[in-house]
Amino acid sequence: MTGPLTDEVLTEFAENVSYADGPEVRAMANELLVLRPRVAELETQLARVRETHQPVDALNIRHHPNGRLTRVCSGCGTDDGNWQIYPCPTIRALEVQS
Numbered sequence: 001m002t003g004p005l006t007d008e009v010l011t012e013f014a015e016n017v018s019y020a021d022g023p024e025v026r027a028m029a030n031e032l033l034v035l036r037p038r039v040a041e042l043e044t045q046l047a048r049v050r051e052t053h054q055p056v057d058a059l060n061i062r063h064h065p066n067g068r069l070t071r072v073c074s075g076c077g078t079d080d081g082n083w084q085i086y087p088c089p090t091i092r093a094l095e096v097q098s
């Protein structure tokens with residue numbers, strides 16, 4: 001198998017494994033078939049979280065008495081009733097850690 005492991009490549013692999021491929025390969029194929037729908041479900045859920053936490057510009061008069069646009073989260077607020085500065089804790093938690 002060469003090239004990128006696209007959904008199509010993985011599906012073809014998983015669906016075309018036969019008894020002749022041996023137990024380890026068959027186990028991998030079964031695992032792929034079980035895990036792929038779960039990964040797709042999690043990606044959909046992640047997209048909904050990101051949709052909820054969009055950056056929007058709001059007029060900030062609390063820290064800037066004359067008003068100034070500040071990027072805030074469309075889905076989060078603070079305990080004192082203000083917008084949460086973007087990126088909010090939820091979006092920061094989704095960032096890839098290196």
Ligand SMILES: [Zn+2]
Nearest residue numbers: 053073076088
């Ligand atoms: Zn947020």
